[in-house]
Amino acid sequence: MDSRTIVELCKQHTMWSWSKSGPLQPLAFERAEGVYLYTPEGKRYLDFNSQLMSVNIGHSHPKVLARMKEAIDGHMLFAAPSAATPVRARLGKRLAELVPGDINSFFFTLGGAEANENAIKAARLYTGRHKILSRYRSYHGATHAAMQMTGDPRRWANEPGASGFIRVMDPIPYDFSFGTTDAERTANHLRYLEEVIQYEGPHTIAAMFVETVIGTNGIQPPPAGWLPGLRALLDKYGILLVCDEVMCGFGRTGKLFAFEHFGAQPDILTMAKGLTSSYVPLGAMGVTDKIAAHFRDNVFWGGLTYNAHPFCLAVAEAVLDVMLEEDMVGNAARMQHVMLAEMAALKARHPSVRDFRAIGLFGAIELQKDRQGTRMAPYNGSHPAIDRMMAFFKQEGLFTISHWWTLMCNPPLSITEAELREGFAVIDRGLAITDEAVEG
Template sequence: MTENLTADLDALARDLDAEHVFHSWSAQGSPPQMVIASGRGTRVWDHAGKEYLDFSSQLVNVNIGHQHPAVVAAIREQAELLTTVAPSAVNLARGEAAKRIVARAPERHSKVFFTNGGADANENAIRMARLHTGRDTVLSTYRSYHGNTGAAIVATGDWRRIPNRFARGHVHFFGPFPYRSEFWSETPEQETERALQHLRRVIESEGPASIAAILLETVPGTAGVLVPPPGYLAGVRELCDRHGIVMILDEVMAGFGRTGRWFAFDGYDVVPDLITFAKGVNSGYVPAGGVIISDEIAADFDERVFPGGLTYSGHPLAMASIVATIDAMESEGIIDHARDVGAEAIAPALTELAEKHRVIGEVRGEGVFWALDLVADPETREPLPAAEMGRIKGALVERGLLPFTADNRIHVVPPCVVTHDEVAQAAQIYDEVLGTIAV
């Protein structure tokens, strides 16, 4: 392909996008300029062949890497066999996908309700909790993101819920965040104790008998990769048990390898009632998500109709991609690799960067799920301003690194298949860019 033709394709892509595509969470007058034409593994390219190391995993979903041949082949084979089927029909691909998912879930979680993504997974989990308990209120944290559908966006804690408050019965509380504690805590243990006391008082103030569910991201992702301090999730489970509240853990971003485990909650001695998933279950190759349902809640609908459904629930192409993804993750040791590369390469590299650059206030994470909390002042922990973050993002892209940035943070979230050498390459780019920030 000639240089002129590839440049023309990039230009055509930008022109068509600017003229016809309406982008999410964006002012439409400033369309994105990066063109992604292809990818493989941890890397993507534009039409001209410029390469980027993808340390965003797009939206923290390409866990198995771009264009994994086994997953691509499975989608192709399913397309030759059956491209779509009504959700009311029985389909082998759907059953095989559900079987593989529940095999990694806790005991007595035998059923999966498939959705098109994470938002409608959370939407339907909330619906199940309300129907199971006969209650209405859902508690969730301010530092959270649960999706952009009616109840899911109102359950979200960040700014995006404010112009979208069309759903009823949602109350927010503060979860633990030792580095920026709302509770004046000095240790992780103190943060757990005080955050649980805060939640206890919210439950009491709202009326325990009115609360259907507590919805939490196991490890809040978009809010900053907030690894829960010891004992917190177990404490929430105890409060739910005491008051008959359904515990929903949102594993949409944290699940299927991101933390170096099949499910993030496997590391926190807790079993939820409902588990929502999407993203990493098939790396987003075909839109898919779902709710893993405890046997107790599933039994509610043995004779009672569940009042929810989607045309593409359990879509065959998505199901085939789930089967192939989980099988490849198992056979290739991808989950263990994510754990090991996090401990052996990412954590040391980011710790070394933090020791070198005062702009890094804190490093936190596990597996391939990390964040650099950037500060204008290390003593006051004042967040780095948005203008500086924009400059950092542009400089990273210019050097061939595709970053995930949010607020004052760089989220270090490569695919689970990232190598030690690729971590070193990214760390060098972070080092170069952060070295230009005077703090």
Template sequence: MAEAFLEAGMTAEEIVALCRQYTIYEWSAQGMVDPIPVVRAKGVYFWDARGRRYLDFNSQLMNVNIGHGDERVIRAIQEQAARLPYVNPFMATEPRARLGRMLAEIAPGDLKKVFFTLGGADANENAIKIARLYTGRHKIIARYRSYHGATAGAITLTGDPRRWPAEPGIPGVIHVMDPYRYRCRWCMREERCTLDCLNHVEDVIQFEGPHTIAAVFIETVTGTNGIIIPPDGYLEGLRMLCDRYGILLICDEVMSGFGRTGEWFAVNHWKVVPDLMTVAKGLTSGYLPLGAVLISERIAEFFRDRPFPGGLTYNSHPLCLAAAIATLQVYQEDRLIENARRMGEILARELARLKERHPSVGDVRSIGLFGVVELVKNRETREPLVPFNAQPREMGIMNRLKEFFLQNGLYTFIRWNTFFTNPPLCIREEELMEGLEIIDRGLEITDDAVA
């Protein structure tokens, strides 16, 4: 057995076989899992064990924002590991001091305090606890087309079908409709944005009792449920509603934060400051696990003389904080926020052209380098190419599209009738066009199915 741990590099087949034999893959029927055996990555590309190169058009899970294999972040992790790999979270360290200050400097408004977690889900868990304790209320309003994580509270906040197996979940969570312009029943009837989705939220607040509601908890820009970008006026209106009824506004920026939308945080597009904001993913660009709750000074003051209701063994882990410090420096040194904005303009233009060319494209949406293509059977009826919550046996045409992408060296995230365009923020125009050219050819498959 000891010799087995010292074996040389495995073949692609061995890697896949042993991973399937001994590990569980998330959100998947294990008998249908067919993973890519990845061995290395650099910049906007990664390679499998067979030597095939893939353009990473989803930044893995929308998190490798600075690109793969950045030596500055790797070196920071190595140096911290040599100096101080771990102390318990009751200690003070230089990485904790530096990163706390850096986040306070770039966060909007008065979000000047930070509670560090291991990722987005437990950041959201702690945001729930903070909101309930601070307000003395227990209900949380979230949205149906949302995903906030797979832990107990976060999955209850989640509106999409990943919530169902975990139900009944934690008590007190109520779901409302989203500002989904393409499929909004109010807007489709009026053929214009009515912002009736805001009136709907206020109705729910009234029906549930404002005095019972601790927070409205949203993804600023919805992520895996289709890059739903709020119309102008929505986020501002939500802020006013929360202020009117003494309810906290919590923005989940786990995906949309750290330059993904062309601003440090998506809320900056609308100049709205939430009471709490959760972040992760782009904080370290996936080099190490780290999340955080950014807390307003007003709420942080509440805990001056009261115990803070959270704790994690790896809260403020020095290695993770060192990775985050180096990552934030890369954003600034390489002007990646500006590049996301500039490349985002090209992405939006080219996605619009794809929509003109391909009858299977019902809608395209993007903000910065956060984009999606939504495929339909019929543009008039807007019937999805595969059903909402499509099961594996219903994903045939989308699986064919996925296989075409992979065979042509493009990796991206496909979910139901959508696929995503979320490359690393360091992508250059020629690399962006390389991916879009593969997409252009692949859409002939879905066009044929529609025809």
């Protein structure tokens, strides 16, 4: 089929996430290799967002494809989640060795939202408390409870939802300031958060969920000292810390796990996306030894048919081998400097660039509509110039996404310096469109 036929049939017979399907004009991709995507007609796109910040090792890695074929040919393709399998034994042990601290037990799921759903259950069952804290500047998944934790506007159409979810401001919110320095932001936010905890009743709160580095809502690392300060505050009240690393884990930030940057250890860690580089669906919840011991004597009330699916676990093994053997985590750390230098050059040249940031290969460029720093798009909105810029990128063979006033820069961790600069050269040309919309 050609691109037009594929799109027409998909629109006629399938539904689309987060979209009105009528006006939607999706790209049709037939194959992918490395950091590039290809249409049926052979047009090449540089994948500058790893699809959904998830294809961490790049597309169609030959070593992983070979291992997938071996798993199909020589192993059990399905086992009920009540079964013990060799690959389950191996991958659990491997993750225990890779995750710092005493997170040594893992519950395998089908993706990140489901990992967070099970983390909510585990926190409530372990503590005997009901309430969950999370931040407005967050996204934790589209399933029911994960969506109630989510702060961004995708939650609105899914309300009313389950009870017990309390959302708080972020230490670096969109339009509010807890201070101008990291020290001020950390101290002021933790003071504010403790007051919220007092209002809600510490004895009623099971856990606080945080994206270690905020993903869709701005690619925002926490201010210095905030995560250790949060850890200490939650410990004071017996509240668990859950780090959602579905998007920022597995090398994306230049370390295998993002919390390694910030000097604090979670009680529960959730992961997905980069765990299999999205070659197949898989997520996981990791818990500390103390929590794992609780569930050796108490029922964990969670599970679905495809949990701990042996084929998916085998793919995760192969992906982890490639990621570590080829030092893709180290490459993400090295390429951070290239990305930041390219972003700084764009800000110097383009009046529409408001701000930029990157940690590893987790980056974002903010756009403004005037020289006073007014964001080019409103909260939960867009701007015609941004839409035109995104159309230009599509025309020029660059695949990425924008979120309100923010342009995402999250290529596969396998990207070379030349490929990274190739992407920023297209962005450089596209920003001329948003420059024309700058007022004054």
